[in-house]
Amino acid sequence: MVTESAECGDLSKFLLQLGESLDQYLRFEHPDAMLNCESWHRALGGTVPKRGVGIDQVVADMMQHLIPNGSQVPKPGCTAFITTGATSAGILASLSGTVAAPQRFGLTAFNYLEDVSLNWMAEMFGLSPKMQGLYSSGGSVANLVALGAARQWAFEKRGIDPARDGLQLPSRIYASSSAHHTIHRAAAVLGMGRTAVTAIPVDDRGGIRLTALKQQLQADAGLDSVPVAIVGNAGSTDSCAIDSLRDIGELAREFGTWFHVDGAYGLPGILDPRVKHLYDGLSLANSVTIDPHKWLGAPVGIGATYVDDRDLLKRAFTQEAADYLEGTVVEEGFVSSMDSFGTPYNEYGVELSSPSRGAVVWALIREIGVEGLRDRVCRHNTMARNVAEQAHCHPNLEVVQDPTLSICCFRYVTDQWKDLNELNRRIHRQLVHNGQNIPSTTMVSGKCVIRPCFIGARTKQAQADALVSEVIEIGNQLLTDSND
Numbered sequence: 001m002v003t004e005s006a007e008c009g010d011l012s013k014f015l016l017q018l019g020e021s022l023d024q025y026l027r028f029e030h031p032d033a034m035l036n037c038e039s040w041h042r043a044l045g046g047t048v049p050k051r052g053v054g055i056d057q058v059v060a061d062m063m064q065h066l067i068p069n070g071s072q073v074p075k076p077g078c079t080a081f082i083t084t085g086a087t088s089a090g091i092l093a094s095l096s097g098t099v100a101a102p103q104r105f106g107l108t109a110f111n112y113l114e115d116v117s118l119n120w121m122a123e124m125f126g127l128s129p130k131m132q133g134l135y136s137s138g139g140s141v142a143n144l145v146a147l148g149a150a151r152q153w154a155f156e157k158r159g160i161d162p163a164r165d166g167l168q169l170p171s172r173i174y175a176s177s178s179a180h181h182t183i184h185r186a187a188a189v190l191g192m193g194r195t196a197v198t199a200i201p202v203d204d205r206g207g208i209r210l211t212a213l214k215q216q217l218q219a220d221a222g223l224d225s226v227p228v229a230i231v232g233n234a235g236s237t238d239s240c241a242i243d244s245l246r247d248i249g250e251l252a253r254e255f256g257t258w259f260h261v262d263g264a265y266g267l268p269g270i271l272d273p274r275v276k277h278l279y280d281g282l283s284l285a286n287s288v289t290i291d292p293h294k295w296l297g298a299p300v301g302i303g304a305t306y307v308d309d310r311d312l313l314k315r316a317f318t319q320e321a322a323d324y325l326e327g328t329v330v331e332e333g334f335v336s337s338m339d340s341f342g343t344p345y346n347e348y349g350v351e352l353s354s355p356s357r358g359a360v361v362w363a364l365i366r367e368i369g370v371e372g373l374r375d376r377v378c379r380h381n382t383m384a385r386n387v388a389e390q391a392h393c394h395p396n397l398e399v400v401q402d403p404t405l406s407i408c409c410f411r412y413v414t415d416q417w418k419d420l421n422e423l424n425r426r427i428h429r430q431l432v433h434n435g436q437n438i439p440s441t442t443m444v445s446g447k448c449v450i451r452p453c454f455i456g457a458r459t460k461q462a463q464a465d466a467l468v469s470e471v472i473e474i475g476n477q478l479l480t481d482s483n484d
């Protein structure tokens with residue numbers, strides 16, 4: 001009977017075993033997890049164990065039933081959503097942090113790397129030197145933190161401290177109809193309500209319509225509600241569109257509004273010299289978000305928010321001094337156990353305890369450098385352009401939105417099928433069932449499109465070509481079957 005956990009000494013042995021298992025998983029030769037659901041449900045589930053089986057058995061279960069039935073996301077052919085498998089440097093740093101830095105509080109080498117890596121990213125992506133950052137779990141929380149700063153700023157201007165006293169006035173946020181819905185959820189969580197977000201229509205390239213934005217701002221100018229922020233996309237989720245950041249930034253200045261740029265996916269695109277100019281105006285942003293767990297290939301659970309005034313975050317998110325949290329008490333004459341508690345990240349966002357994320361980003365950047373990341377970003381953007389080129393040349397394919405970055409929205413077309421949206425959904429369903437090339441779908445201008453997003457470090461041109469061929473093959477087959 002085992003009642004206590006194994007202690008130190010065994011980790012290297014088990015890591016070796018797990019490492020082999022993970023490498024094997026990453027060769028992608030295992031069957032699809034969906035095919036044998038029942039068997040791993042049986043092996044892993046059941047009622048709560050009264051007596052422990054010991055760590056050898058736990059590791060064996062992980063190797064046999066857990067890892068081989070993991071997600072398809074790391075697969076080179078998986079281009080769905082905006083998710084990707086982690087690269088080795090990030091995995092190793094993440095594991096090291098789990099062991100050696102279980103707390104962001106205090107001065108440690110891991111905590112030191114939070115600011116170091118945030119500053120590296122800021123420099124790499126051309127953010128203004130005054131921007132300071134904070135890690136959180138991903139784009140959802142990163143946008144929440146940014147809009148929390150915007151809310152604090154906008155209400156303080158009216159003599160209200162919204163974090164302390166709550167909202168006493170209605171508020172508004174402006175974002176394109178392509179904005180990620182985490183903006184709406186952030187508005188809800190921050191007490192503004194989802195309906196505070198006004199959707200501004202987009203143009204043919206998926207960017208916000210500036211005239212519509214300006215008209216809306218003018219129309220709302222006399223209202224008794226607080227304009228909290230204008231949100232610009234630096235890479236929209238549907239079609240990788242980049243809004244006209246300079247124009248939005250100037251409108252934000254004119255109307256006295258905070259300017260937030262959601263670059264969760266697309267900020268690293270600035271490294272591609274072919275599209276760098278599209279980020280002009282980024283320097284006008286009051287806040288910017290970027291997700292290292294997207295294009296940088298970090299293990300999932302890492303987003304970052306930058307703001308031009310980190311003290312604002314402190315006012316927006318402080319949990320206030322608490323006797324049980326020594327570093328927060330700053331009374332005159334207070335004798336502290338330490339000379340320094342490091343940067344008070346726990347005061348800048350919504351997490352007190354949190355994993356070490358800086359070391360992960362530091363490891364990723366240190367491994368391949370800015371030039372390595374630039375190569376990856378350019379390669380992925382080229383792949384999306386190649387898909388568009390192939391689709392433009394094929395009589396049964398239509399490019400619905402040409403790529404700005406690494407997403408291409410295209411669809412199968414034929415005059416022999418009445419409902420093309422239904423046809424493309426069927427094609428997508430078959431792609432997912434075949435399990436080799438797995439894109440997403442979305443709607444662009446009322447058309448259901450096949451939407452690969454190339455961000456996986458392991459994804460190469462061959463996967464992009466294979467996807468196009470498979471879409472044509474499945475489309476042709478569905479046509480033939482329907483004519484039989």
Ligand SMILES: Cc1ncc(COP(=O)(O)O)c(C=O)c1O
Pocket residue numbers: 081082137138139140141143180182235236237262263264265291303
């Ligand atoms: C532009 C944008 N913002 C925010 C998010 C939310 O990020 P997360 O899934 O890390 O919470 C996404 C996710 O794809 C995104 O594309």
